[in-house]
Amino acid sequence: xxxxxxxxxxxxxxxxxxxxDLEQDALCNNNFRTALWTGPKMQLTLMCIPVGxxxxxxxxEDTDQFLCLVQGCAMVQFGKTKDTVHDVSRVSCHDGIFVxxxxxxxxxxxxxxxxxxxxxxxxxxxxxxxxxxxxxxAFHGKPKGC
Numbered sequence: 001x002x003x004x005x006x007x008x009x010x011x012x013x014x015x016x017x018x019x020x021d022l023e024q025d026a027l028c029n030n031n032f033r034t035a036l037w038t039g040p041k042m043q044l045t046l047m048c049i050p051v052g053x054x055x056x057x058x059x060x061e062d063t064d065q066f067l068c069l070v071q072g073c074a075m076v077q078f079g080k081t082k083d084t085v086h087d088v089s090r091v092s093c094h095d096g097i098f099v100x101x102x103x104x105x106x107x108x109x110x111x112x113x114x115x116x117x118x119x120x121x122x123x124x125x126x127x128x129x130x131x132x133x134x135x136x137x138a139f140h141g142k143p144k145g146c
Contacts, residue, residue, distance in 0.1 A: 010046065012129040015039035026070040026116045032138055035130040036118070043124035049074075049115035054108035056139060057085060059146030063125045065099040071116035072109060079104040082146070102146060 010029055013020075014037040022044070025036060029046035037044045049055060049072075059082070073092040078099070079085030085104050091097060099105045109115035132138040 010034050010036060013037050014043070014128065022068075022118050023070045026118045029116065030114075031131055031133050032135050033126070033130060033132040035126055035128065038124050038126075038128040038130075041123050043121045043126060045119050045121070045126060045130070047115075047117050047119060049107070049109045049117075051109055051112060051114065053135065054106050056135060056144060057082065057104060057106045058144040059104045060099070060101060060121070060125055061146050062101055062123070064101050064122050065097075065105075065125075066120040067097040067099070067107065067117050068119075069093055069095050069097075069115065069117045072111040072113050074115055075108045075110050077104075077106045077108075104146065 010025060012035045018037055020036065026046050030048050031046070032048060034046045035043060036046055047055065069091055071093060073090065076089045076091055076097055077085045078087040080103070082104050085106065090110070097107065107115070
């Protein structure tokens with residue numbers, strides 16, 4: 001089945017073919033994380049980071065990640081180890097962030113509006129249908145990687 005749904009409910013449509021306005025979906029998402037599409041080799045999630053907050057320092061050992069900002073501005077940090085996260089870049093609307101597997105990283109909202117973005121994981125990193133309203137829901141009892 002093929003979905004072309006620009007105004008429907010935000011839910012996991014994978015692994016069916018899909019056309020979406022990702023910028024609009026990201027702007028409509030108010031959850032910390034919402035899985036929009038999960039397939040066997042890739043996943044797209046939407047994220048909303050409150051002012052002054054971050055995704056949290058994390059590392060995905062076997063997963064490459066791409067993030068694209070659609071609202072707000074952020075500071076991005078990278079490092080080879082948890083204790084060497086020093087590289088800092090300022091990013092803003094429509095900037096893309098590429099995070100190779102095994103790289104420690106954090107994205108902090110440094111603006112005055114919620115940071116809205118979408119993130120692609122290859123392979124998928126979260127279970128199908130993941131919806132986490134808050135960062136606490138996302139990391140409750142779970143390690144942050146590597």
